[in-house]
Each structure stands twice: as C-alpha cells, then as structure tokens.
Amino acid sequence: KAGVTQTPRYLIKTRGQQVTLSCSPISGHRSVSWYQQTPGQGLQFLFEYFSETQRNKGNFPGRFSGRQFSNSRSEMNVSTLELGDSALYLCASSGGTGYGYTFGSGTRLTVV
Amino acid sequence: AQRVTQPEKLLSVFKGAPVELKCNYSYSGSPELFWYVQYSRQRLQLLLRHISRESIKGFTADLNKGETSFHLKKPFAQEEDSAMYYCALSGLGNAGNMLTFGGGTRLMVKP
Numbered sequence: 214k215a216g217v218t219q220t221p222r223y224l225i226k227t228r229g230q231q232v233t234l235s236c237s238p239i240s241g242h243r244s245v246s247w248y249q250q251t252p253g254q255g256l257q258f259l260f261e262y263f264s265e266t267q268r269n270k271g272n273f274p275g276r277f278s279g280r281q282f283s284n285s286r287s288e289m290n291v292s293t294l295e296l297g298d299s300a301l302y303l304c305a306s307s308g309g310t311g312y313g314y315t316f317g318s319g320t321r322l323t324v325v
Numbered sequence: 326a327q328r329v330t331q332p333e334k335l336l337s338v339f340k341g342a343p344v345e346l347k348c349n350y351s352y353s354g355s356p357e358l359f360w361y362v363q364y365s366r367q368r369l370q371l372l373l374r375h376i377s378r379e380s381i382k383g384f385t386a387d388l389n390k391g392e393t394s395f396h397l398k399k400p401f402a403q404e405e406d407s408a409m410y411y412c413a414l415s416g417l418g419n420a421g422n423m424l425t426f427g428g429g430t431r432l433m434v435k436p
Contacts, residue, residue, distance in 0.1 A: 244422050256411065256426035269423040303369065307422050313359060314424060316369040 217317035231292040238306030245287040250301040331427035346397040348412030358395040363409040
C-alpha cells in the first residue's frame, strides 16, 4: 500500500509569512503526528492527531498548529514565520500502539 | 518526562567488525522502544521495535529495564549499514502516540 505522502517537498518562504504543509497517512492509519528535524535540535515532536482530535502537543509556540480531517489527512500551519523555523518537517502515521510509526519524506521549509 | 540519550554522535567501524549503538532512556512508566534508520537521501525507516523482538538486517536490540537501555547490536557490520540511527521511545498504553528521539548516531562502516 502507498506510504505516507507529504506535500510539498520543498518550500521557501519569507519571514512573517505563514505556511501550510500537508500529510496523507497510510490508508487505515488514524494516528498522524508531526515532527521538526533540525541539525541543532534533532527530531522534536510537534503534535499528534487521532480521529480529528489533538491528543498530544509538543513544546512549540502557538504559531504552530495543525488539524486532521475525517479522512485522516492532516495539515500543519506555521504563522508569522521566523528564520529559526527553517527545518525538515516530518509526518508519521501509525496503525496503533505497538505497530510503530511510518514516516513520510518530509517537507523542507526554508525561511529567508 | 521522557528522555532518550545516544552517547555517541559518530561510530566508525571496519566491515566485518561487531557494532553496538548505545541507547539509554528515562521514563517513569512502561516504555515502548524503537530503532529508526535513515540512509543517505532516504526517509526515516523503522528498523526494530522491542515488542516484536525481531531481527532485521542482522540487527537485534534487547530492552534492559534494569539498566534502562536498548542498545542496537550487529555481529558483523556491512558497508550498506552506514546510516544515521535513532533510538526512540513512546509511552506504552498511553492515550496518544508521541515519539521522543535520541540525538542519533552516525554509523560509518569502512571497507
């Protein structure tokens, strides 16, 4: 079956703008989570959604938000972009506890 | 709070040598531990999860609750094992799925 699909693959935005990233999970997976990967901070958890409800949230400012739709697809939004938001944003989906998480290829966001 | 520590940023070995990538964790409940691997220009892939007690590509990892460790081992390293390895933890039975990653260890297998 198809893997986790993230769009777009690359984005360049200007400081102060906002951006929306999209993630389509593996068919049948209801849990979708987002991670930020940077050389300095490594992989950090942003938030996790299950059945359109946010179940967990990481330690990120309110400029970072997300949502999940009834078909389990998810979007994350970053408002008022800062240079430090430049990172690879990864989406992962899971079929449940113990099954592990399958990651997408990520969206590389560059803020200039 | 949950924390995962991978003490080595870089591990360099020769082909055929044994490999051990260290992972220590801190978690107050019952942990679920994973190893993920990221080959050059590829996505993060699940390598092992402690629940399944499986061996993938010759790698094994045993959860040691007494030492709070989940070290990844392979008896004979191959050049194709060169990659970035991440140890990760999730709270077993928690209402949500949230992975805490270690900082990663880059494994270089020299010919």
